[in-house]
Amino acid sequence: MFAGVARQAAAGLRILLLMTVVCGLLYPLLIWGIARTAFPGRADGSLLRVDGRVVGSSLIGQEFTGPLWFHPRPGAYDPLATGGSDLGPDSGRLLAEVRLRRTAVARTEGVPADSVPADALTSSASGLDPHISPAYAHLQVTRVARARGLDAERVRELVDAHTTGRALGFLGQERVNVLELNAALAAAAG
Amino acid sequence: MPDAGAGLLGIGALLLLLALAHVPLGNHLARVYTSERHLGAERLVYRIARVDPRADQRWTAYALSLLAFSAVSALLLYALLRLQGVLPLAQGHDGMHPSGAFNTAVAFVSNTDWQWYAGENTLGPLVQMAGLAVQNVLSAAVGLSVAVALIRGFTRSRTDRLGNFWVDLVRGTVRVLLPLAVLAAVVLAACGVVQNFHAAREITTLGGGTQALTGGPVASQEAVKLLGSNGGGYYGANSAHPYENPTPFSNFFQIFLLLLIPSALPRAFGRMTGSPRHGLAVLAAMGVLWAAGLAAVTAAEAAHGGQVPQAVGAATEGKEWRFGVWDSALFAASTTGTSTGATDARHDSFTPLGGGALLAAMLLGEVAPGGVGAGLYGMLVLAMLAVFLAGLMVGRTPEYLGKKLRPKEITLLALYVLVMPVTVLAGTGLALGFPEPRATLLAGPPHGLSEALYAFASAANNNGSAFAGLGADTVFWQTGLGLAMLIGRYLPMVVVLGLAGSLAGQQHTPTGTGTLPAHTPLFTGLLVTVTVVVAGLTFFPVLALGPLAEGLR
Numbered sequence A: 001m002f003a004g005v006a007r008q009a010a011a012g013l014r015i016l017l018l019m020t021v022v023c024g025l026l027y028p029l030l031i032w033g034i035a036r037t038a039f040p041g042r043a044d045g046s047l048l049r050v051d052g053r054v055v056g057s058s059l060i061g062q063e064f065t066g067p068l069w070f071h072p073r074p075g076a077y078d079p080l081a082t083g084g085s086d087l088g089p090d091s092g093r094l095l096a097e098v099r100l101r102r103t104a105v106a107r108t109e110g111v112p113a114d115s116v117p118a119d120a121l122t123s124s125a126s127g128l129d130p131h132i133s134p135a136y137a138h139l140q141v142t143r144v145a146r147a148r149g150l151d152a153e154r155v156r157e158l159v160d161a162h163t164t165g166r167a168l169g170f171l172g173q174e175r176v177n178v179l180e181l182n183a184a185l186a187a188a189a190g
Numbered sequence B: 001m002p003d004a005g006a007g008l009l010g011i012g013a014l015l016l017l018l019a020l021a022h023v024p025l026g027n028h029l030a031r032v033y034t035s036e037r038h039l040g041a042e043r044l045v046y047r048i049a050r051v052d053p054r055a056d057q058r059w060t061a062y063a064l065s066l067l068a069f070s071a072v073s074a075l076l077l078y079a080l081l082r083l084q085g086v087l088p089l090a091q092g093h094d095g096m097h098p099s100g101a102f103n104t105a106v107a108f109v110s111n112t113d114w115q116w117y118a119g120e121n122t123l124g125p126l127v128q129m130a131g132l133a134v135q136n137v138l139s140a141a142v143g144l145s146v147a148v149a150l151i152r153g154f155t156r157s158r159t160d161r162l163g164n165f166w167v168d169l170v171r172g173t174v175r176v177l178l179p180l181a182v183l184a185a186v187v188l189a190a191c192g193v194v195q196n197f198h199a200a201r202e203i204t205t206l207g208g209g210t211q212a213l214t215g216g217p218v219a220s221q222e223a224v225k226l227l228g229s230n231g232g233g234y235y236g237a238n239s240a241h242p243y244e245n246p247t248p249f250s251n252f253f254q255i256f257l258l259l260l261i262p263s264a265l266p267r268a269f270g271r272m273t274g275s276p277r278h279g280l281a282v283l284a285a286m287g288v289l290w291a292a293g294l295a296a297v298t299a300a301e302a303a304h305g306g307q308v309p310q311a312v313g314a315a316t317e318g319k320e321w322r323f324g325v326w327d328s329a330l331f332a333a334s335t336t337g338t339s340t341g342a343t344d345a346r347h348d349s350f351t352p353l354g355g356g357a358l359l360a361a362m363l364l365g366e367v368a369p370g371g372v373g374a375g376l377y378g379m380l381v382l383a384m385l386a387v388f389l390a391g392l393m394v395g396r397t398p399e400y401l402g403k404k405l406r407p408k409e410i411t412l413l414a415l416y417v418l419v420m421p422v423t424v425l426a427g428t429g430l431a432l433g434f435p436e437p438r439a440t441l442l443a444g445p446p447h448g449l450s451e452a453l454y455a456f457a458s459a460a461n462n463n464g465s466a467f468a469g470l471g472a473d474t475v476f477w478q479t480g481l482g483l484a485m486l487i488g489r490y491l492p493m494v495v496v497l498g499l500a501g502s503l504a505g506q507q508h509t510p511t512g513t514g515t516l517p518a519h520t521p522l523f524t525g526l527l528v529t530v531t532v533v534v535a536g537l538t539f540f541p542v543l544a545l546g547p548l549a550e551g552l553r
Helices: A002-038 A092-109 A134-148 A152-161 A178-189 B003-034 B040-049 B059-086 B098-109 B125-155 B165-191 B218-227 B248-272 B276-303 B307-312 B324-337 B352-363 B374-394 B407-433 B435-439 B447-460 B475-505 B521-552
Strands: A047-050 A053-057 A175-177 B201-204 B210-213
Touching: A002 B040, A002 B059, A002 B125, A002 B165, A002 B218, A047 A178, A053 A178, A053 B201, A053 B210, A092 A134, A092 B307, A134 A152, A134 A175, A134 A178, A152 A178, A175 A178, B003 B125, B003 B165, B003 B248, B003 B276, B003 B324, B040 B165, B059 B098, B059 B125, B059 B165, B059 B475, B098 B125, B098 B475, B125 B165, B125 B218, B125 B248, B125 B374, B125 B475, B165 B218, B165 B248, B218 B248, B248 B276, B248 B324, B248 B374, B276 B324, B276 B352, B276 B374, B276 B521, B324 B352, B352 B447, B352 B521, B374 B407, B374 B475, B374 B521, B407 B435, B407 B447, B407 B475, B407 B521, B435 B475, B447 B475, B447 B521
Parallel strands: none
Antiparallel strands: A047 A053, B201 B210
C-alpha cells in the first residue's frame, strides 16, 4: 500500500514539474511575446504621457483635489492596496460617509444636495476606478472653468469629447475618463 | 438606451455566444476523453513521467492517483509560497507565513482560489505564474477527470475499470485548457490586460502626487483563472482591477469564459452516454437555476434595497462605473453559479437580497452550471437523487441511464449531499462560537452572520469569492477555511469515484416502461426541484437569520 502511494506520488511529481514548465513558464512567456509584439502599449500598462513624461495609466484612476481638476469617485487610488470598502448595505459607517460626501460635493460644486449623482457618493470595487458618470463630470464644469479661467462651453466640449458610450451599444455604462479629461484640460489651459 | 434594455441585450448576446460554442466544444470534450490516440507531446510526457497510458485503473487506483497528485501539488505550492523570498522575481516580497501558505496552497490546488492576501503586496510574478497559474490549469483538469470517470461509470458495464487518471489529466490540460487559454489570453491582452514583468513603478501623477503602477503577467493568468473556474485574481481587487478587466467588453468576455466549459460539458456527457437529449435536459436544469439566480440578483441590485443604496439612489457602492449595476450582477450571478469566485464588484456591498441570492447560488452546491467538471458531477448526483425520489413515488427500483440505483449507490449519494452542508454549518457555528473569529467580522448581526456563512459556503463549495467583510488573515480563518476547502473538494470526489466504480460494475438494464424518461421537461423540472429542496431544507434556517432578516428589516 505504502509503496503504491509513493509510486503514484513520484509519478505525480514528475508530471507536475513538467506541467509547471509548460503552464507556468512557457505559456506566460508565449503570451508575453505575443502581447509585446501585437499590443506593446497595452501589455505595458496603457501608460499616458504628457510632454514625454509618464503621468499615469489611462486605465488606472488618480486622486485629484482642489478646484483646478475634475474629481474622481471617492477612493484611495493606491495600486498597492486595491479593493473596496466592503461595507454592507446597512452599514451605519458607510451611511454617514455617504451623507458627508453629499454635503461636501454639493458645497464644492455649488449645487443642491439632491443633484449629486451616485458615483460621486460611493467608492468603487477596485479603489482605482478611472471613470465617473457624464452627470458627475458636467456637475463639475462650472467650478473647473471658473478656476481655470476658461469658457464653460469649452470645458463642456472637453467633457463630451472624453465621454465614451456603451461598448457595442449595450455593454457597460456611459463614462468619462477623469485622468484623460484632466490631461486635456491642462493642455487647453496652457 | 435604458440600463435594463442594455443589460438584457448583454445577457442575450452572452447566451448566443455560449450556444454557438456549446456543440463544437462539447463534441471536442467527448472526443478528447474517448479517443484511443495519444498525441506526440502527450507520449513524451508519459515517457518522462514513467506512467503507462494504457493502464486502465480501478476506481481506487484512480482516486489514489488523483489524491497523490493533489497532495504533491499542494506541497510544491506550499514550498514556493514559503520560499518566495529566496526565489528569483520575488520583487521584494517575502515568503508567506505557515498558516497563510497552507491556506493559499490548498485554495489553489482545490480549485477554490480563496485569497486572504492581496497579490499586489504579497506575491511576485514567479510564484503567481509557476505556482498559482499552474494550479489554475491543473486543478480544473482534475475536476474534468472526475466528471469523465463518472460518465464512464454509466457507459461501461461489468468492469471495475474507469480509465487512467494521468491520461485524463494530461489530455484535459494539453487538448482543452491550454489551447483555450492561449486564445483567451490574447483577446484579454488586446483589451488592455497587462502582460509584463515590471515591479511596481513609482510615477508622478498629473496632480503632482505619486502613484505606484503595478505590473505582472496578468493576461495569461486571467485567462486560466476564468476558464478553469478558479477565480484567484492577480491583484487584490480581482476582476474589478482595471489591469485585470479594463473594459466593458473584457468584462463580457470574462463572463463568457467562466461559463464556457461548464455549459459545454453536458453536451460531452450526452454524447458520451449516447443520449444528447438527456445532456440537454441536464443543461436546461443548470440554465434554469442560473437564470433564477441572475434574475434575483439583478432585480435586487436594480431595486437598490438597503439603507445606503436607498440614500444614494443606486447600488453603486463597490461597483466599477465602466461595468455598472447590470453587468456587475451578471458577473456576480455567473461567478457564484460556476464556483469561479472571481469578482468584478464587491459582494459584501451588494444589497441584502442581492448578496443573499449570491450566497444561495453557492449553497445549491455549485451546479448552476457549476465549476469545470465539479458542476457536472454535482448535477449528476442530484439527477440520480431525483430518479431515486421518483422511483420511491411509484415503488420501483430506480434506474438511471441503464444503471440500477441500489442501496449502495443511494448511500454514496446521501454521503455526497451531506458533506458540503455539514462543513458549511459546522464551520459557521465554530466561527460564531469563538470570540476571536467573531471579532474579525466587520459587521454585527445579521450581516456579520452572512459574512461568516458566506466565507464557509465559498470555501466548502470551492468558489473562493469573498464577502470580504472579515479579517481573513488570522490563524482561525486560514486553517478553518483551508480544511473546509479540502473536505469540500476531495471527499465528494472520492465518493463520486466510488459511485462510478460501483455503476461501472453493473450490467446495463434495458429501458422498460417504468423507467423515468431522462430527456423530458418533466425530468428537468424534477431535477431543479430536488436541487432547490435539498439545499432549501438544509440552509433555510441560517439564511433566514442572515440575509433574509437583513433584507426584511
